[in-house]
Structures are given as structure tokens and as C-alpha cells.
Amino acid sequence: xxxxxxxxxxxxxxxxxxxxxxxxxxxxxxxxxxxxxxxxxxxxxxxxxxxxxxxxxxxxxxxxxxxxxxxxxxxxxxxxxxxxxxxxxxxxxxxxxxxxxxxxxxxxxxxxxxxxxxxxxxxxxxxxxxxxxxxxxxxxxxxxxxxxxxxxxxxxxxxxxxxxxxxxxxxxxxxxxxxxxxxxxxxxxxxxxxxxxxxxxxxxxxxxxxxxxxxxxxxxxxxxxxxxxxxxxxxxxxxxxxxxxxxxxxxxxxxxxx
Amino acid sequence: xxxxxxxxxxxxxxxxxxxxxxxxxxxxxxxxxxxxxxxxxxxxxxxxxxxxxxxxxxxxxxxxxxxxxxxxxxxxxxxxxxxxxxxxxxxxxxxxxxxxxxxxxxxxxxxxxxxxxxxxxxxxxxxxxxxxxxxxxxxxxxxxxxxxxxxxxxxxxxxxxxxxxxxxxxxxxxxxxxxxxxxxxxxxxxxxxxxxxxxxxxxxxxxxxxxxxxxxxxxxxxxxxxxxxxxxxxxxxxxxxxxxxxxxxxxxxxxxxxxxxxxxxxxxxxxxxxxxxxxxxxxxxxxxxxxxxxxxxxxxxxxxxxxxxxxxxxxxxxxxxxxxxxxxxxxxxxxxxxxxxxxxxxxxxxxxxxxxxxxxxxxxxxxxxxxxxxxxxxxxxxxxxxxxxxxxxxx
Numbered sequence: 001x002x003x004x005x006x007x008x009x010x011x012x013x014x015x016x017x018x019x020x021x022x023x024x025x026x027x028x029x030x031x032x033x034x035x036x037x038x039x040x041x042x043x044x045x046x047x048x049x050x051x052x053x054x055x056x057x058x059x060x061x062x063x064x065x066x067x068x069x070x071x072x073x074x075x076x077x078x079x080x081x082x083x084x085x086x087x088x089x090x091x092x093x094x095x096x097x098x099x100x101x102x103x104x105x106x107x108x109x110x111x112x113x114x115x116x117x118x119x120x121x122x123x124x125x126x127x128x129x130x131x132x133x134x135x136x137x138x139x140x141x142x143x144x145x146x147x148x149x150x151x152x153x154x155x156x157x158x159x160x161x162x163x164x165x166x167x168x169x170x171x172x173x174x175x176x177x178x179x180x181x182x183x184x185x186x187x188x189x190x191x192x193x194x195x196x197x198x199x200x201x202x203x204x205x206x207x208x209x210x211x212x213x214x215x216x217x218x219x220x221x222x223x224x225x226x227x228x229x230x231x232x233x234x235x236x237x238x239x240x241x242x243x244x245x246x247x248x249x250x251x252x253x254x255x256x257x258x
Numbered sequence: 259x260x261x262x263x264x265x266x267x268x269x270x271x272x273x274x275x276x277x278x279x280x281x282x283x284x285x286x287x288x289x290x291x292x293x294x295x296x297x298x299x300x301x302x303x304x305x306x307x308x309x310x311x312x313x314x315x316x317x318x319x320x321x322x323x324x325x326x327x328x329x330x331x332x333x334x335x336x337x338x339x340x341x342x343x344x345x346x347x348x349x350x351x352x353x354x355x356x357x358x359x360x361x362x363x364x365x366x367x368x369x370x371x372x373x374x375x376x377x378x379x380x381x382x383x384x385x386x387x388x389x390x391x392x393x394x395x396x397x398x399x400x401x402x403x404x405x406x407x408x409x410x411x412x413x414x415x416x417x418x419x420x421x422x423x424x425x426x427x428x429x430x431x432x433x434x435x436x437x438x439x440x441x442x443x444x445x446x447x448x449x450x451x452x453x454x455x456x457x458x459x460x461x462x463x464x465x466x467x468x469x470x471x472x473x474x475x476x477x478x479x480x481x482x483x484x485x486x487x488x489x490x491x492x493x494x495x496x497x498x499x500x501x502x503x504x505x506x507x508x509x510x511x512x513x514x515x516x517x518x519x520x521x522x523x524x525x526x527x528x529x530x531x532x533x534x535x536x537x538x539x540x541x542x543x544x545x546x547x548x549x550x551x552x553x554x555x556x557x558x559x560x561x562x563x564x565x566x567x568x569x570x571x572x573x574x575x576x577x578x579x580x581x582x583x584x585x586x587x588x589x590x591x592x593x594x595x596x597x598x599x600x601x602x603x604x605x606x607x608x609x610x611x612x613x614x615x616x617x618x619x620x621x622x623x624x625x626x627x628x629x630x631x632x633x634x635x636x637x638x639x640x641x642x643x644x645x646x647x648x649x650x651x652x653x
Contacts, residue, residue: 052424053429053557055280055437055440055544069556074554075555100551128276152282154443155281
């Protein structure tokens with residue numbers, strides 16, 4: 001069992017997952033950000049592997065990726081930073097990136113290095129379900145890495161069941177048909193969709209992401225699943241305040257209302 | 259019998275192709291995958307498609323025996339005149355097919371990406387014809403270097419949105435178009451302009467462009483008594499004109515395929531778009547294919563003087579043809595392409611697009627068996643490139 005699976009075993013409500021991009025705003029930012037998030041009570045951290053062509057990401061994450069790459073972030077360095085982080089921080093960690101990054105790094109080598117560094121799970125939005133099931137599932141299991149697949153309001157019932165079954169960490173529920181970073185609140189029309197996913201995947205941990213940006217939207221989304229994911233709003237917050245540890249702490253406090 | 263150069267049931271040519279897309283695109287792609295064959299094979303579609311190609315595009319495009327060029331190279335050189343199509347390039351064959359498909363799928367809004375602007379113009383044209391809203395994404399740099407085509411698109415009623423991310427060229431325009439599609443999953447069809455992108459696009463676009471080789475077969479039979487050539491030469495960025503020119507000869511081993519890739523300032527200069535030489539296997543715009551990337555899998559910004567060949571990937575069909583030695587690639591530099599453009603203009607009185615000029619440069623690089631039959635696909639005309647020609651040749 002990895003740390004993410006262990007987390008969902010004991011915590012079923014209001015799981016807070018924070019996303020940011022490795023190497024942004026500075027090359028070694030994650031060494032400051034992750035411990036601060038951990039101390040502030042974040043349950044799960046999702047670290048973006050900056051990519052030149054992040055098709056599934058909105059403007060905020062695109063911009064952070066561009067800066068991270070300009071800062072010189074690359075995968076070997078990211079694994080070094082995570083290894084160093086793990087000396088003091090036991091928080092569940094996910095890497096989010098694109099399939100091409102794994103292919104070019106070498107898929108087996110990627111799993112080996114990620115696992116050795118202390119990564120618990122992966123999110124790869126452009127990895128097809130069937131290719132995972134037929135070619136990669138065994139290797140994920142061999143290296144004790146989990147995976148989370150995405151569903152959207154347009155995903156069919158059969159496909160939601162399949163994605164839930166294959167998601168060994170949690171099911172990533174995209175709140176609306178749009179790219180990350182949009183600011184709209186959770187609307188009532190989305191509630192029936194969240195209900196549908198719950199009925200189709202009652203036994204898979206579920207987190208809702210996209211468009212969640214403050215305490216109100218977090219609470220509303222978290223109530224419809226086991227918790228929620230915040231990305232772009234956190235990155236914008238990092239950009240607006242000096243002191244990464246302080247910014248991380250205040251952001252989480254605002255979400256948790258403490 | 260299934261050919262080894264057509265897609266399998268998952269959209270792969272050998273190991274290349276497939277649909278590596280985020281879930282947000284799944285619904286749209288799935289809808290296309292399930293419907294494109296049925297619709298494009300229906301009698302009513304074929305009737306409309308053929309009629310528009312004939313009366314609106316002006317097909318069949320001539321296969322012209324280029325006597326002067328033939329003398330110069332001691333071969334029988336034929337030019338497939340896609341430059342004479344309405345809108346000035348082969349791109350319209352595909353946009354006619356896709357707009358009919360979009361109508362059948364009841365889509366109300368069209369998006370497209372464009373590099374040189376030829377596909378953007380061809381898309382804006384069919385949208386004007388059908389009365390459908392059209393948004394074309396174009397790299398901010400390309401908007402500057404292809405100003406004439408931008409004006410044409412605007413006159414046709416399209417909105418041209420600058421892609422400001424990355425290198426601000428074709429790759430980034432494609433990213434922006436894909437993001438638009440993710441955000442508008444209900445009413446929008448994305449008309450991809452080349453044999454790139456997730457399945458079914460490479461196969462669908464190749465089928466719509468295959469009219470080029472279908473006509474070539476008939477025209478060669480009429481003019482030479484034999485329905486196939488020895489060589490077909492075409493330029494390749496994503497590779498739609500080459501795919502169309504090769505399509506009906508893919509299983510004829512007597513026909514050799516020569517592709518001209520944009521070498522830019524030279525293969526080793528760091529300013530190139532020669533994907534098959536500088537690229538490696540990976541995923542770009544939803545397809546597994548060859549692409550230019552760093553050791554860390556970051557996609558490299560390519561360079562070519564030609565905005566239409568300035569793409570860091572190559573269609574999966576071509577990756578497969580190259581990988582299985584069915585096609586041969588010739589890198590052609592900016593300088594060589596410019597020289598070839600002038601050569602063709604002065605030899606035959608045909609001003610080619612800069613993209614097309616790359617294909618003519620192969621004539622200087624290949625060993626031509628004397629008297630062999632060579633077809634060069636003249637994918638587009640050079641009007642849009644006159645500012646470049648003018649400044650380079652100091653007219």
C-alpha cells in the first residue's frame with residue numbers, strides 16, 4: 001500500500017489535495033512549499049512535471065510550466081529534490097505530467113526512479129485507459145506506484161466504471177467541461193453528475209478538481225466526494241505573495257477556515 | 259485484405275498513431291471515430307463531396323507534363339497541379355470533406371489551426387460557403403509572416419486568433435485549437451489540416467486527400483499508358499499532401515516515395531524542422547509518432563523559412579513509412595528551397611509555395627533513372643510567399 005492508499009483508508013472526508021508545478025516560481029521551490037503545506041495540514045500534494053505542451057492545462061499552469069522549464073527544471077533534478085524532501089516529509093505525493101515525458105525518460109526507468117525517490121502515485125492525463133491496462137499496470141504495481149484517472153461530465157457510465165476500477169489511488173473527477181484555471185463556482189447542475197459518479201464508483205476514493213479556488217468552492221465540492229483538488233488558484237496565490245512557506249500556509253488556512 | 263500501410267482497429271500504423279488524449283477530449287474524438295467512416299462512405303456524402311470537388315474546387319487538378327523540367331533532369335516529370343485548386347493548395351480537399359462531416363454531425367462552430375495560412379484560408383472558405391462560424395488559431399509570428407492569408411481569412415468572415423504561447427507558430431496554434439475544443443465539447447468541430455493528431459484524424463485527412471492519387475492513376479494511364487509512376491515527390495510537414503499523393507500507391511512496391519523535409523538553416527544548426535532525422539519516438543498532439551524533443555521529452559521549437567513545414571512532428575503514417583523504409587526522406591534547406599522555387603518559376607512558369615519548393619529540390623539530390631516517370635506534387639502556389647521571394651531575390 002502506498003501513502004495515498006493509506007490516506008484514503010483512514011480519511012474519507014474533506015481530503016485536500018494541492019497542486020503546483022515543480023520548479024516554479026524558483027527551481028527549488030518545492031523544498032519550501034511541500035513541508036509548509038504538510039505542516040498546514042494538506043493531505044495530499046500533486047507536483048506537476050513542467051511540460052512544453054501541457055494540452056490539458058489552462059493558462060496559469062501553462063505559464064508556471066514555462067517558467068519552471070526556463071528555471072532549468074528537469075526530471076532527474078525533480079527526483080533528486082523529492083529524495084531530499086523525503087528525509088523530513090512523509091506526505092503522500094503524486095506526480096502529474098504527460099505521457100511523452102515518461103516515454104522519453106524511459107518508462108521503466110521513470111517508475112524505478114520515481115518510486116526510489118518516494119513518489120506514491122501518478123496522474124498522466126493523456127495515457128489511454130486500455131494502454132495502461134494492457135501494457136503498464138503490472139509495472140505500476142511492481143514499483144508500488146498508484147494511478148488516478150480522470151472523468152468528465154461527458155464520460156459515459158461504462159467508462160466511469162472502467163476508470164474507477166483502474167484507478168488505484170483515486171478517481172479524479174473533473175468538475176466541468178473546461179480546462180483548469182477557470183474561476184466559475186460549482187453549480188447545482190453539476191451535483192447530479194457528482195451523484196452519478198458516486199453511484200458508479202462507490203468503492204473508489206473520489207476527488208473533485210478544476211475550478212476550485214477558495215473555501216466556499218472547496219467545501220461545496222468536497223461534500224460531493226472524498227475531497228477536492230486545488231491547483232491554479234494556489235499557483236496564483238504563490239505568485240502574489242512573497243515568501244513561499246508563508247504563502248503556502250496562509251492559502252491552506254484560508255481553505256480550511258482556521 | 260488489410261494493408262500494412264492502413265490503420266488497425268485502434269488507429270495505429272504499425273507502432274505509430276493511436277489517440278493519446280486527455281479525457282476532456284474523449285467524447286469528441288470518440289464521436290468522430292464512431293462516425294467518420296460511416297458518414298464518408300455514405301452515398302449522399304460522396305455525392306456532395308465529389309460535386310464540390312469538381313464544381314467548387316475545380317477538380318480534377320491537371321497532371322501536367324513538364325517538358326522543360328524533363329529535359330533538364332533527363333526524366334519524364336509530371337506536375338500534379340494542386341496549386342490550381344480554389345484557394346491555391348491541396349488543403350481545400352480536406353476542408354470540404356470535414357465541413358460536410360461537421361454538418362452531418364450537426365456542429366455549429368468550426369475551429370482550425372494554421373501555419374502558412376493555407377489551411378486557415380481553406381477552412382474559412384468552406385465555412386463561408388456553408389454559413390458556419392469559423393475561428394482559426396495561428397501563431398503570432400505566422401500572422402506576421404503570412405499577412406496576405408490573414409487578410410483572406412478575415413475577408414471570408416473568420417476570426418483569426420493569435421497563439422501567443424511557445425514559439426508562436428503551428429505547434430502552438432494546434433495546442434490552442436485543442437484547448438478550445440476541450441472548452442467547447444458540444445457544438446464545435448475541429449478541422450485539423452494535416453494527417454496529424456489523434457485517431458481518426460490521420461486516416462480521415464489522408465482519405466479526403468487521397469483524391470490526389472486517385473486522379474493521378476487515371477491521368478498517368480491516359481498520358482503514359484501506365485497507371486503508376488516510378489517516383490512521387492512531395493514535401494512533408496505534417497504530411498497531408500504527401501499522404502494524398504501516395505495513398506493509392508501505398509501497396510505498389512514499384513512506386514518510390516520521396517519526402518522533402520524542411521532542414522531550415524541546416525540539420526546541425528539548431529534551426530531546423532527535419533523531424534525524421536532530428537526526431538525520436540514520442541507523443542505530439544495526441545499521436546504516437548516521430549517528433550523533435552529534448553532528452554527530457556520537451557518538444558523542441560522547430561525552424562523553417564516555410565511556415566507550413568515548421569512543425570516538430572510528422573504524421574504517424576509517414577513515421578511508419580519511414581520506419582519501414584517505404585519512404586525516403588531528403589532534408590532540404592531554406593536556401594535550396596528558395597533556389598528550387600526560382601528554378602521552377604523560370605523553367606516552367608509556375609511560382610510554387612515555399613513548402614512545395616522543398617519537394618522540387620529533391621530533383622537535384624536523387625539519382626534519377628533516365629526516362630523514368632516522376633510525379634512532383636505541386637501542393638500550393640506561391641502568392642503568399644512573394645514577400646519572402648521578393649526580399650531574397652531582390653526583385
